[in-house]
Amino acid sequence: MSRPAHATSEPLIRRDRVFEFLIPKQVDNLDLSHGTALYLEDISVSFDGFQAISHLNFYVDTGELRCLIGPNGAGKTTLMDIVTGKTRPDTGSAWFGQRINLLRLDEAEIAQAGIGRKFQKPSVFENLSVFDNLELSMAGTRNLWATYRAQLNGETLSRIEAMADTIRLLDQLHDMAGSLSHGQKQWLEIGMLIMQNPVLLLVDEPAAGMTHQEMDRTVELLTTLAGDHAIVVVEHDMDFVRALNSPVTVLHQGSVLAEGSMEQIQSNADVMRVYLGTEDASC
Amino acid sequence: MKIPETEDLFKPARGQRSRRSTIVFVTVLIAMIVGVTLCNQLPASNSLHIGNYMVTLLGKYLTYAILAISVDLVWGYLGILSLGHAAFFALGGYAMGMHLMRQIGDRGVYGNAELPDFMVFLNWSELPWYWMGFDSFAFTALMILLIPGLLAFLFGWFAFRSRVNGVYLSIITQALTYALMLAFFRNEMGFGGNNGLTDFKDLLGFDLRSDDVRLGLFIASGVALLLVYLLCDMILRSRLGKVAVAIRDAEDRTRFIGYRVEHVKLALFTLSAMIAGLAGALYVPQVGIINPGEFAPLNSIEVVVWVAIGGRGTLFGAVLGALGVNYAKTWFTGAYPEAWLFALGLLFVVVTLLLPRGIAGRLLRKSSLQAGS
Numbered sequence: 148m149s150r151p152a153h154a155t156s157e158p159l160i161r162r163d164r165v166f167e168f169l170i171p172k173q174v175d176n177l178d179l180s181h182g183t184a185l186y187l188e189d190i191s192v193s194f195d196g197f198q199a200i201s202h203l204n205f206y207v208d209t210g211e212l213r214c215l216i217g218p219n220g221a222g223k224t225t226l227m228d229i230v231t232g233k234t235r236p237d238t239g240s241a242w243f244g245q246r247i248n249l250l251r252l253d254e255a256e257i258a259q260a261g262i263g264r265k266f267q268k269p270s271v272f273e274n275l276s277v278f279d280n281l282e283l284s285m286a287g288t289r290n291l292w293a294t295y296r297a298q299l300n301g302e303t304l305s306r307i308e309a310m311a312d313t314i315r316l317l318d319q320l321h322d323m324a325g326s327l328s329h330g331q332k333q334w335l336e337i338g339m340l341i342m343q344n345p346v347l348l349l350v351d352e353p354a355a356g357m358t359h360q361e362m363d364r365t366v367e368l369l370t371t372l373a374g375d376h377a378i379v380v381v382e383h384d385m386d387f388v389r390a391l392n393s394p395v396t397v398l399h400q401g402s403v404l405a406e407g408s409m410e411q412i413q414s415n416a417d418v419m420r421v422y423l424g425t426e427d428a429s430c
Numbered sequence: 431m432k433i434p435e436t437e438d439l440f441k442p443a444r445g446q447r448s449r450r451s452t453i454v455f456v457t458v459l460i461a462m463i464v465g466v467t468l469c470n471q472l473p474a475s476n477s478l479h480i481g482n483y484m485v486t487l488l489g490k491y492l493t494y495a496i497l498a499i500s501v502d503l504v505w506g507y508l509g510i511l512s513l514g515h516a517a518f519f520a521l522g523g524y525a526m527g528m529h530l531m532r533q534i535g536d537r538g539v540y541g542n543a544e545l546p547d548f549m550v551f552l553n554w555s556e557l558p559w560y561w562m563g564f565d566s567f568a569f570t571a572l573m574i575l576l577i578p579g580l581l582a583f584l585f586g587w588f589a590f591r592s593r594v595n596g597v598y599l600s601i602i603t604q605a606l607t608y609a610l611m612l613a614f615f616r617n618e619m620g621f622g623g624n625n626g627l628t629d630f631k632d633l634l635g636f637d638l639r640s641d642d643v644r645l646g647l648f649i650a651s652g653v654a655l656l657l658v659y660l661l662c663d664m665i666l667r668s669r670l671g672k673v674a675v676a677i678r679d680a681e682d683r684t685r686f687i688g689y690r691v692e693h694v695k696l697a698l699f700t701l702s703a704m705i706a707g708l709a710g711a712l713y714v715p716q717v718g719i720i721n722p723g724e725f726a727p728l729n730s731i732e733v734v735v736w737v738a739i740g741g742r743g744t745l746f747g748a749v750l751g752a753l754g755v756n757y758a759k760t761w762f763t764g765a766y767p768e769a770w771l772f773a774l775g776l777l778f779v780v781v782t783l784l785l786p787r788g789i790a791g792r793l794l795r796k797s798s799l800q801a802g803s
Contacts, residue, residue, distance in 0.1 A: 231686060258688035270683045272676045279672050289688045291697055297669040343687060 177244045177261060177346065184209045184347050184377040185230065190239035191401075192225060199225045200236065200401040207347065212373035214388045215381045217398035218421065223381045224267065226398070227349045231264045232257045243347070259289060263345035267352045267381075269332035273325030277316050277335060280324050281307045284339035306342070313368070314338040329356040337368065341376075348378045354387040366390045397421075451794070452663050455746045456656065463652040470645055482641045489648035489716045491756045492655050496709035498736050498752035499655075499745055500702040503662055505734065506742035507671065508698055509678030511596075513730045514603030515706050517610050518578035520724035522707025524614075525577055527627035527720040528561060529570035530638075534631050547629070548622045558620045567634060574711040575704045582703030583696065590692040590699075595681070604727050611725030626721025633715050644716070651712045655749070658705050662745055665698075674698060735774065739781045741788025750789055 185207040192200045200222045207213055215223050228234035229241060232254040241249040247260050258264075272280050285303060287293075299307075311317045314334040319327060324335060333353060340348055353369070354362045362384075369378060369391060382388050388395060388409065395412050397404045405415045412418055466488060469480040497519050504510040536543035540550040545557060563569040585606060589599055617623035636643040665671055676684045677691050685691050714720045733752075740751020755774070762770040785792050 233682075254682075254685040255688050255690045258686050264686050266683070266686075270680050272679050272683070274675055274679050275672055282669065283672055283676055283684075283689075284687050289690065291670065291690075291693055294673055294689070294694075295665065295668045295670040339687070 177247060179209050179244045179346070181245060182209055183207070184211075184244060185379075186240070186242040187226070187229070188240050190226075190229060190236045190241065192229065192234060192236040198401055200229070203239070203398075203402050205396065205403065207377050207379060209346070209377050210374045212369065212378045212391060212393040213380070214391055214393055214395045215379055215398060216383070216385075216388060216395060217404070220400075221398040222401040223398055224351065225401075227264060227351060227379075227381065230257075230347075230349060231262060255289065258343065258345075261344075261346035262349065263340040263343045263347070264349045265336050265340050265351055265353060267355070269329065269336050269356075271324040271327075271332050271335050271339065273323065275324060276321050277311065277324055277327070278307060278320050280335060280339055281310055281342050284342040286342065286344040310338050310342055313341075315364075330358060330361040333357060334361075334365070337365070341372065345376060348372070348376050350378060350380045352382055353380065354382060354384050362387055363390070449667075451744070451746055452660075455659065455749070459652065459656055459659075463649060467645060467649060482644055485648050486644050486716055487760065489644070489651045490713060491753050492648070492651035493709045493713040493716070494733075494736070494756055495749040495752040496651070496655050496658050496712070497706050497733055498740065498748040499658055499662060500705035500709065501733050502737050502742055502745060502748035503666075503705070504699055504702045505737060506744070506748070507666060507674045507678060508695060509681075510695065510699060511600045511734070512603045512699075512702075513600045513727065513734065514605075514607035515702070515733055516727075516729035517603075517607035517725055518582060518703040518706035519710035519713070519729075520607075520610070520614075520720065520722075521578045521581065522574045522710030523714040523720040523724060524621060524627070524710075525564075525570055525573045525707070526711035526714045527630075528564040528621075529567060530630040530633060530715060531627050532561075532565045533633065534629065537631055538629070546622075546627075548617075548625065549620070552617060554620075561620070571711075574707050578703040578707030578710075579700050582700045586696045586699040590695045604730065607725050607730055608727050611722050611727075614722035614725060622721070624722060626719055626723075628719040628721075630715065630718055638715055638718070647712070647716050651716070654708060654712055658708070659745055659749070662705075665701075666745070670694070732774075735778050737788075739777060739788055741785075741790025741792075741794075743787070744790040744794065747788050747790025754789070 183206055185205070187203060187205040190200050190203045190205075191198070203222070203226070205226070215226070217223055225234060229236050230249060232249065232252055235250065243249050243257075243260060243262060249257060249262075252260065272283070275283070282299070282303075285306065287297070308317070308320075311320050314337065316327070316331060316335060316338070319331070324332065327335060333356065337350070337353065340350070350369070353365050357365060366387065369380065372378060373393070380388075380391065380393075392409070394407065395409055396406045397412060397415075397418050399417075399421050404421060405412055405418050407415070466480055466485060469478050470482070470485050472479045474481070497515065500518070501512060501515050504512055531546045534546070538547040538550075540547055542550050545554060549557070564573070585603075589602060594602065613619055614621050614626075615624050621627065630638055632638055633643070636646070638644075666674070673684065673689055673694055676687075676689075677694060681691055710720075710724075732755075736751040736755045737748045738751070739755055740749065741747025755777070758773070758777075759770060762773055766773075781788060787794075
């Protein structure tokens with residue numbers, strides 16, 4: 148099992164918090180009334196002694212576009228793993244909106260609650276057509292019988308068609324996803340993500356392997372999506388981050404080093420010190 | 431930008447192709463069943479006559495084809511390489527065998543109406559509780575599906591929930607069938623030990639040794655194959671079938687889209703085991719015996735080889751592989767008995783190297799090239 152139990156190294160009784168098992172899984176449906184989509188508080192996780200994340204606090208507002216940068220090993224991907232249920236933190240809490248406790252849900256439940264994720268390596272279903280890839284990702288019930296009985300109707304069909312148009316894959320609609328170019332696969336995966344209609348999108352390195360035109364188009368796509376969806380973008384390419392023109396959070400050694408606009412970040416002394424001499428010093 | 435016709439969107443090219451292969455398969459299978467039945471009725475002097483020996487042999491192959499479909503369903507479409515499917519086949523076979531034993535009644539060697547011969551031989555005084563109910567055919571029919579299904583469900587529940595994958599899962603399935611083989615070899619289990627169950631007399635009042643009943647069993651196997659094929663085809667063409675392929679190719683991605691991968695795997699694995707059980711139940715009355723040898727790990731591996739040669743990921747490929755390899759086996763073991771395993775090994779290597787998608791993959795490529803797509 149890839150799920151370590153919650154560490155219980157802390158004293159058994161602490162008056163400022165309730166027992167782990169008393170924290171409900173989900174009080175109600177998604178509640179975003181306070182304007183914050185994601186709360187990560189005091190998160191720590193270590194793998195075989197390596198502290199990947201330590202006492203991290205991270206908040207994402209609804210409809211916000213946020214960039215997450217940091218040197219290799221800063222904990223960016225681990226953070227995404229925690230939010231999507233792939234990794235369980237040793238301590239801390241993670242809530243989606245006010246009422247959904249992410250630490251008590253599994254990957255599929257988190258996805259159904261409204262968090263979508265694009266992986267670093269484009270991972271599309273290579274032996275299914277572009278159409279099928281989009282169809283499977285489309286929001287809807289996911290239980291066995293409903294999936295077996297699912298039929299396409301005019302509305303869902305035009306949604307798939309419109310999405311294929313948006314990601315410029317209409318001509319390849321019935322081609323196998325495996326036959327697409329690297330950039331096209333990246334787009335297909337972004338398209339799949341949007342088809343899920345998530346409240347929060349986690350996008351890991353969307354610009355990797357893209358040409359400049361493709362990159363511009365991706366920036367355009369992401370900026371249009373922000374507002375309707377909260378988006379967290381992890382990216383190494385500083386030109387791309389600059390083009391997104393959004394607040395930036397810098398991670399370093401598993402905690403937040405700085406937060407602010409790109410200009411503020413670039414003039415921040417701590418950030419300069421961390422990046423200086425490292426491979427990622429492209430900014 | 432060109433917008434395709436809505437009509438085209440409803441019928442993706444691939445769907446059309448799979449529909450065509452289904453029609454071809456169903457037609458060929460029905461033609462074969464009818465053809466063999468008619469040829470069997472011809473007088474023995476006619477050159478087209480098919481003897482009873484051949485009919486029973488073909489009937490046995492058809493049950494192997496059903497078994498091959500069940501393996502293809504989980505391996506070819508879901509990516510679970512099961513090296514223990516013969517266990518489900520044998521369990522279905524044992525359930526049928528128990529019913530056939532009860533049908534013998536007092537016609538056994540010891541003439542005991544209460545107990546099967548082997549129990550009399552072991553000085554057992556009464557029928558064990560788990561033999562109760564097997565006098566009834568309806569109960570047996572239920573058990574044929576339920577016992578393999580239940581075992582697969584429990585096995586899958588623990589294996590898939592713990593996310594056991596790939597080669598580890600294959601090894602566990604292999605261990606499962608091996609453990610069952612050892613268990614069924616024991617006389618204390620009450621399933622006839624290493625002799626198994628045999629000396630069957632009749633099924634539903636029909637004498638199993640009569641030629642008409644043998645033909646009937648052949649037809650029943652053909653019809654079962656047809657229905658199993660159509661059932662699997664229906665499932666695989668639905669959205670659930672696409673999810674299965676998605677799990678096969680990128681399991682984590684499927685999970686992050688929100689599908690319960692474990693549930694899909696569990697459902698299809700259980701269904702697959704039930705299909706294997708049905709195959710075993712049709713197999714036993716035709717060969718006249720079921721013994722623990724059917725659980726042998728090698729049997730499960732052979733099924734995988736049939737599917738690989740026929741072409742995994744296509745249902746008709748699995749059928750083609752099962753029929754073709756078994757026909758070759760019968761011929762080879764008659765002509766060059768000691769060369770068979772070498773020939774099978776060579777065939778497997780050649781197919782893996784030259785036809786990675788099996789015979790079916792080759793056929794499909796040819797037909798799609800001809801269609802000009």
